[in-house]
Amino acid sequence: MTVPATSLLSGLNGRLPELRTLYEDLHAHPELSFQEVRTAGIVAARLREQGWDVTEGVGATGVVGVLTAGDGPVVLLRADMDALPVKEETGLPYASTRTAVDAAGDEVPVMHACGHDMHVTWLLGATALLAANRHAWRGTVVAVFQPAEEIGGAAAVIDDGFLERFPRADVCLGQHVAPLPAGFVGTRPGPVMAASDSLRVRLTGRGGHGSMPEATVDPVVMAAAIVMRLQTVVSREVGSGQQAVVTVGSIHGGTKENIIPDTAELTINIRSTVPAVRERVLDAVQRIIRAEAVASGAPEEPEITHFNAFPATVNEPQATAAVRAALTEALGEEHVLTLPHTLPASEDFGTFGTALRAPSVFWYVGGTDPAAYKAVDHDALLENGIPAGIPGNHSPLFAPAVDPTVEVGVTSLLAAAAQWLDAGAEPAR
Numbered sequence: 001m002t003v004p005a006t007s008l009l010s011g012l013n014g015r016l017p018e019l020r021t022l023y024e025d026l027h028a029h030p031e032l033s034f035q036e037v038r039t040a041g042i043v044a045a046r047l048r049e050q051g052w053d054v055t056e057g058v059g060a061t062g063v064v065g066v067l068t069a070g071d072g073p074v075v076l077l078r079a080d081m082d083a084l085p086v087k088e089e090t091g092l093p094y095a096s097t098r099t100a101v102d103a104a105g106d107e108v109p110v111m112h113a114c115g116h117d118m119h120v121t122w123l124l125g126a127t128a129l130l131a132a133n134r135h136a137w138r139g140t141v142v143a144v145f146q147p148a149e150e151i152g153g154a155a156a157v158i159d160d161g162f163l164e165r166f167p168r169a170d171v172c173l174g175q176h177v178a179p180l181p182a183g184f185v186g187t188r189p190g191p192v193m194a195a196s197d198s199l200r201v202r203l204t205g206r207g208g209h210g211s212m213p214e215a216t217v218d219p220v221v222m223a224a225a226i227v228m229r230l231q232t233v234v235s236r237e238v239g240s241g242q243q244a245v246v247t248v249g250s251i252h253g254g255t256k257e258n259i260i261p262d263t264a265e266l267t268i269n270i271r272s273t274v275p276a277v278r279e280r281v282l283d284a285v286q287r288i289i290r291a292e293a294v295a296s297g298a299p300e301e302p303e304i305t306h307f308n309a310f311p312a313t314v315n316e317p318q319a320t321a322a323v324r325a326a327l328t329e330a331l332g333e334e335h336v337l338t339l340p341h342t343l344p345a346s347e348d349f350g351t352f353g354t355a356l357r358a359p360s361v362f363w364y365v366g367g368t369d370p371a372a373y374k375a376v377d378h379d380a381l382l383e384n385g386i387p388a389g390i391p392g393n394h395s396p397l398f399a400p401a402v403d404p405t406v407e408v409g410v411t412s413l414l415a416a417a418a419q420w421l422d423a424g425a426e427p428a429r
Contacts (some may be wrong), residue, residue, distance in 0.1 A: 014023030030083030058155035072139030080149035158374035180366030187363035316359030367400030
């Protein structure tokens with residue numbers, strides 16, 4: 001028999017002030033991918049205080065906690081920890097003012113613009129209650145505090161012997177704060193988030209004086225031609241009923257207005273929802289890059305580096321139905337939304353379920369002040385998307401409303417976990 005969610009949630013109200021303080025501290029002290037040293041230290045210390053078996057340095061800066069309460073199913077709960085190179089503009093009293101040196105050696109501003117500070121808070125709230133209510137459940141919980149989600153850190157955790165070092169999960173559960181109204185959650189069976197592929201392209205031309213372009217091969221013009229031609233991939237090579245996005249996120253070339261440089265560099269991001277489309281778009285992008293280089297008379301072939309890749313996040317249907325039932329019971333039917341389609345954003349959470357060959361479920365927890373949605377019908381929200389003017393993830397203005405987002409996130413995570421954990425014996429009175 002599964003454990004009642006109310007048994008795991010006992011004591012949550014009393015812990016909310018401490019969790020709010022924790023969230024504000026994490027928000028004020030963000031750390032870039034694979035630099036989450038302070039955050040990991042806080043996580044490890046709290047898990048040990050709660051009574052968890054703790055392993056640090058997993059996948060570089062990750063932390064894994066294991067708590068066993070007798071024989072029973074193994075449930076993996078995951079939170080990511082890293083922040084983004086974004087300058088915060090929220091004006092909050094606990095806004096980040098931090099800077100850090102990124103992997104390229106550049107000093108950049110740092111902000112929790114994707115809400116991973118909220119994810120850490122949720123999971124630490126859940127681990128505290130699982131430990132405090134250990135008498136009420138049976139099984140094992142593996143709490144994964146993952147580094148570097150923004151650049152695929154789940155693979156680093158798996159590659160660090162995760163499958164051999166920790167109990168093998170029967171189900172993987174994760175959630176993400178989103179610009180939905182606070183108090184609402186949303187999910188869907190099947191593909192819930194797109195696959196992501198990132199390419200770095202180095203174009204080689206032949207530099208020279210800006211007054212003598214005929215003596216050069218201009219890589220800036222080559223780059224511009226590639227950018228424009230790439231706009232035809234989705235419009236002309238992807239079916240109208242299929243999803244894909246191709247974005248050129250950066251373009252760099254040259255140092256001065258009257259010098260034609262030798263090289264230029266592009267970075268490209270591709271989102272897709274099914275493997276066949278993913279392969280078709282990747283092939284088309286690379287074909288166009290090489291063809292434009294030939295058309296420009298480039299002296300060398302472009303260097304194309306596939307430096308980041310996430311698979312599509314796919315929710316196993318039966319497990320998703322169980323999670324939806326749990327969320328409905330915990331929050332009320334009116335607060336549980338069914339997402340109408342796969343979202344074009346990407347996540348590496350699915351790496352765990354794929355590696356473990358276990359069902360996984362991922363869902364969204366609203367974090368925007370409901371007052372911002374007063375005039376928005378929720379059916380229209382699902383159909384038309386987030387209204388203009390409401391900051392989304394990765395925005396310098398993104399800041400989840402602490403209340404009720406902290407409470408709803410902890411509640412959702414434990415309600416979902418309760419669907420797999422066995423009921424324990426209540427202590428003698």
